[in-house]
Amino acid sequence: MGRYVIRRLLQMIPVFIGTTLLIFLMVYALGDPVAALFGDKAPDPATAARIREELHLDEPLWKQYLLYMGSIFQGDFGTAFNGQQVTELMAAAFPVTLRLTVVAILIEIVVGVTLGVVSGLKRGRPLDTGLLVLTLVVISVPTFVSGYLLQYLFGVKWGWINPSVSSEARFDELLLPGVVLALVSLAYVTRLSRTSIAENTRADYVRTAVAKGLPRRRVITRHLLRNSLIPVVTFIGADIGALMGGAIVTERIFNIHGVGYQLYQGILRNNSPTVVGFVTILVIVFLVANLLVDLLYAVLDPRIRYA
Amino acid sequence: MRGASHPTTWAAVAAAVVLAVTATACGGGGGGSGDGVLSSSWGDPQNPLEPANTNEVQGGKVLDMIFRGLKRYDPATGEAKDMVAQSIETTDAQNFTVTLKDGWTFSNGEKVTAKSFVDAWNYAAHIDNKQNNAPFFADIVGYEDVHPESGAAKAQTMRGLVVKDERTFTVALTDKFSTWPDTLGYNAFMPLPQAFFTDRAAWLDKPVGNGPYTVDAYTKGSEMRLRRWDGYQGPDKARNDGVDLRVYTDNNTAYQDLISGNLDLVDDIPAQQLKNVESDLGDRYINQPALIIQTLAFPFYRPEWAKPGMEKVRIGISKAINREQITRQIFQNTRTPAKDWTSPALGEKGGYGDVCGDACVYDAAAAKRLITEGGGLPGGKITLTSNVDTGSHRQWMDAVCNSINNVLDSGPVCTVNPVGTFADFRNQVTNYRMTGPFRSGWQADYPLIQNFLEPLYYTGASSNYGKFSNERFDALVDRANAESDEATAIKDFQDAERILAAQMPAIPLWYQNGSAGYSERLSDVELNQFSVPVYDQITVG
Numbered sequence: 127m128g129r130y131v132i133r134r135l136l137q138m139i140p141v142f143i144g145t146t147l148l149i150f151l152m153v154y155a156l157g158d159p160v161a162a163l164f165g166d167k168a169p170d171p172a173t174a175a176r177i178r179e180e181l182h183l184d185e186p187l188w189k190q191y192l193l194y195m196g197s198i199f200q201g202d203f204g205t206a207f208n209g210q211q212v213t214e215l216m217a218a219a220f221p222v223t224l225r226l227t228v229v230a231i232l233i234e235i236v237v238g239v240t241l242g243v244v245s246g247l248k249r250g251r252p253l254d255t256g257l258l259v260l261t262l263v264v265i266s267v268p269t270f271v272s273g274y275l276l277q278y279l280f281g282v283k284w285g286w287i288n289p290s291v292s293s294e295a296r297f298d299e300l301l302l303p304g305v306v307l308a309l310v311s312l313a314y315v316t317r318l319s320r321t322s323i324a325e326n327t328r329a330d331y332v333r334t335a336v337a338k339g340l341p342r343r344r345v346i347t348r349h350l351l352r353n354s355l356i357p358v359v360t361f362i363g364a365d366i367g368a369l370m371g372g373a374i375v376t377e378r379i380f381n382i383h384g385v386g387y388q389l390y391q392g393i394l395r396n397n398s399p400t401v402v403g404f405v406t407i408l409v410i411v412f413l414v415a416n417l418l419v420d421l422l423y424a425v426l427d428p429r430i431r432y433a
Numbered sequence: 434m435r436g437a438s439h440p441t442t443w444a445a446v447a448a449a450v451v452l453a454v455t456a457t458a459c460g461g462g463g464g465g466s467g468d469g470v471l472s473s474s475w476g477d478p479q480n481p482l483e484p485a486n487t488n489e490v491q492g493g494k495v496l497d498m499i500f501r502g503l504k505r506y507d508p509a510t511g512e513a514k515d516m517v518a519q520s521i522e523t524t525d526a527q528n529f530t531v532t533l534k535d536g537w538t539f540s541n542g543e544k545v546t547a548k549s550f551v552d553a554w555n556y557a558a559h560i561d562n563k564q565n566n567a568p569f570f571a572d573i574v575g576y577e578d579v580h581p582e583s584g585a586a587k588a589q590t591m592r593g594l595v596v597k598d599e600r601t602f603t604v605a606l607t608d609k610f611s612t613w614p615d616t617l618g619y620n621a622f623m624p625l626p627q628a629f630f631t632d633r634a635a636w637l638d639k640p641v642g643n644g645p646y647t648v649d650a651y652t653k654g655s656e657m658r659l660r661r662w663d664g665y666q667g668p669d670k671a672r673n674d675g676v677d678l679r680v681y682t683d684n685n686t687a688y689q690d691l692i693s694g695n696l697d698l699v700d701d702i703p704a705q706q707l708k709n710v711e712s713d714l715g716d717r718y719i720n721q722p723a724l725i726i727q728t729l730a731f732p733f734y735r736p737e738w739a740k741p742g743m744e745k746v747r748i749g750i751s752k753a754i755n756r757e758q759i760t761r762q763i764f765q766n767t768r769t770p771a772k773d774w775t776s777p778a779l780g781e782k783g784g785y786g787d788v789c790g791d792a793c794v795y796d797a798a799a800a801k802r803l804i805t806e807g808g809g810l811p812g813g814k815i816t817l818t819s820n821v822d823t824g825s826h827r828q829w830m831d832a833v834c835n836s837i838n839n840v841l842d843s844g845p846v847c848t849v850n851p852v853g854t855f856a857d858f859r860n861q862v863t864n865y866r867m868t869g870p871f872r873s874g875w876q877a878d879y880p881l882i883q884n885f886l887e888p889l890y891y892t893g894a895s896s897n898y899g900k901f902s903n904e905r906f907d908a909l910v911d912r913a914n915a916e917s918d919e920a921t922a923i924k925d926f927q928d929a930e931r932i933l934a935a936q937m938p939a940i941p942l943w944y945q946n947g948s949a950g951y952s953e954r955l956s957d958v959e960l961n962q963f964s965v966p967v968y969d970q971i972t973v974g
Contacts, residue, residue, distance in 0.1 A: 158856075158860045159856055161856065161859040161860040161862075161863045161864075162854075162855055162856030162859045162860070163479065163480065163565065164488065164565055164859075167488060167565075167888075167895065167896055168863060168895040168896045168897075168898070169863060170565070170567055170568045170580075170895075171582060172560055172567075172580055172581065172582050172583065173560065173563050173564070173565065173567055173580075175583070176560060176561075176563050177563055180563075207479065207480060208477070208478060208479065208480060208481055208653065208654075209480070209481035209637060210653055210654075214653075215654070218654065218655075274685075277686075277689060278689065281689055281693055282689050282692060282693045285693055285694075288690065288693070288695045289686060289689035289690050289693055289695060290681070290686050290687075290689070290690050290695065290696075293652060293655040293656050293679075377682075378682050378683045378686075379683060379685075379686060380686065381680075381681050381682060381683065381686045381687075381690075383654055383655045383680070387654075387682055388654075390682060391477065391682070393854070394822060394854060394855065394856070395479065395855075395856060396854060396856030396857065
């Protein structure tokens with residue numbers, strides 16, 4: 127187990143370098159960020175040259191990348207153009223998005239798995255068919271449609287909540303944005319757990335458990351569910367990273383100042399330190415989440431061993 | 434064990450529920466956090482909030498609340514009126530003596546002196562401070578020493594600025610510039626307290642100025658709370674207790690907050706809501722011209738667009754654009770078809786007038802004739818370029834192309850080149866990489882006709898992105914700047930503008946209006962000429 131973890135951690139290094147290099151190249155390809163700093167006015171050549179020099183934009187690209195990575199390992203993610211440290215932006219943004227992600231994941235797990243189990247146990251019945259159609263509808267509605275619609279209904283028409291989230295971003299305010307963010311993945315979780323449950327209901331160990339006379343409740347939660355959760359856990363694990371990065375649309379609609387907001391601002395203003403810094407952290411989150419998922423396999427199913 | 438832990442758990446749960454309910458109750462209330470405080474939508478300023486480093490509306494909004502300069506533009510007429518200045522005197526339109534009024538202080542207690550201005554201006558111009566608005570000081574003698582085109586600065590201060598005593602300083606300009614005092618209402622010219630120079634980082638976290646409001650709390654990227662400064666001695670004391678500026682990324686969300694009572698003031702109505710805004714807000718919706726014009730500029734650095742005779746083609750394209758229809762259908766009348774290269778917000782006295790005349794009137798037959806006479810479109814086609822991340826640019830470009838294609842009736846000769854981000858677009862424009870007409874938006878820094886013409890069309894001027902050059906135009910602008918009588922100067926500028934009508938270096942499209950909406954709690958809401966609400970005049974309740 128220990129060797130496995132170390133091997134996985136070592137594998138992360140090339141992935142990390144590769145992804146950051148790619149992001150760096152992509153942001154660089156967007157063009158010179160200094161021109162945009164001056165708005166509709168012409169940049170003053172002397173001032174622009176000073177800013178470029180300070181941000182190392184006048185150096186060759188490989189050197190810029192090395193300088194950037196060098197300072198990252200010293201914990202310095204550079205400065206955004208509004209004068210704030212990128213680490214400062216991260217400290218403000220990540221907790222907010224993390225809360226939003228937690229809300230979304232909890233909704234996914236609780237609602238998604240419950241619906242999946244119900245659906246899987248009643249395979250072929252009207253309830254199952256109904257849920258399948260419903261999830262199909264949810265999957266095909268884009269986030270910005272469901273977001274604006276729910277915001278309008280709950281926020282403006284019925285006035286149950288505020289249409290936007292305050293700067294504190296408390297958990298109760300994040301419920302609706304969490305639902306919006308979770309919706310698509312929720313449908314996938316439902317469908318995955320349904321299929322898995324439906325397959326395993328006829329497995330030998332379930333028949334044995336039933337034959338032993340165990341109560342139905344115990345058969346489902348301890349035997350059937352535990353084994354059926356492996357694909358679901360894989361999906362949810364990979365989804366953590368995707369949700370954090372993919373919150374751009376949801377955060378914009380509900381005016382949440384999290385990672386998505388900072389990424390959006392960064393891209394719009396061609397602000398490479400912000401974009402590369404945030405995505406770098408997201409890459410790490412993604413890698414760690416994947417590692418945790420793989421380790422969870424052993425917990426769920428002891429037959430899976432790591433050499 | 435079990436029995437013991439239960440009551441505590443329940444108590445914790447109960448406490449959490451109570452907390453959650455009270456928290457919701459607080460947050461769910463009205464717009465502002467106090468009775469006389471209003472809340473308003475805001476955008477994250479692009480640069481640190483220094484007077485000379487702020488060149489966009491969102492940062493400028495705050496500076497206008499916490500600073501007062503030598504002059505201030507009257508929110509209704511745009512006239513530059515003395516504020517901190519007692520007088521600005523000159524005999525030759527080149528050397529000025531500035532005298533300050535007595536009794537002005539910063540909100541930290543420091544006196545506003547001649548030094549507060551001279552130090553701030555020297556700081557703004559110095560190359561090491563990398564201030565975006567440094568070129569605003571280029572007229573002052575000694576600018577090239579503190580702001581050389583390359584290399585290190587040769588001096589720390591400009592020779593043209595001399596402090597005479599606590600309330601007087603003199604300014605020497607390199608050339609005659611009769612309307613120079615009228616530019617002093619611009620944010621770049623605000624005074625700075627010594628506190629700025631002793632601890633700049635702390636000042637940026639909580640800016641201190643001499644205006645009617647002080648910064649109470651500033652959370653970068655999300656909210657700024659401004660409160661009325663009771664010690665303010667100026668003539669325009671705030672009529673409300675304060676303003677909470679809240680950052681919104683999506684103006685649609687701000688609008689939803691406004692109509693559900695969670696926000697008091699929105700100064701940018703989203704395009705998709707323009708159809709509903711009158712029924713939602715009634716007379717609490719403001720739609721009025723601002724000092725903003727959109728044009729399509731031509732790249733004169735491309736020989737095919739600059740050769741003699743092409744002015745007919747350029748005017749022909751202008752006449753092929755149905756401005757009335759586009760402003761009505763795409764912008765729901767929040768844009769006004771352009772008739773010159775300035776803005777109606779200047780007023781007739783300020784130099785606005787129908788100078789473009791016939792060249793800006795839609796006439797399909799004449800357009801087609803002119804384009805043919807001028808030798809046709811270069812290579813038989815034309816491409817319009819703009820960024821498309823904001824401002825419905827994609828929609829109007831498509832509409833303009835449709836209009837041109839219908840007029841020419843020879844297939845799709847006009848195409849649109851959408852650029853993904855503003856940053857990328859600006860980059861292409863400032864590096865002169867355009868091959869056809871491109872969007873050129875201009876928001877004036879101060880309400881002067883000079884500001885609409887000289888920076889954009891004077892040979893080699895800072896924002897002359899099409900590289901247009903015309904000797905007679907330049908001569909007329911020089912003459913206007915040297916003129917000491919304002920009315921004559923404006924006439925000279927209008928004469929210069931007539932050359933634009935004949936040469937059409939940029940097609941005037943439309944003037945952009947300021948649009949705003951407010952809640953029932955507010956009254957006396959007005960927009961100034963920069964389409965920014967006049968916050969200090971708003972009353973609450």
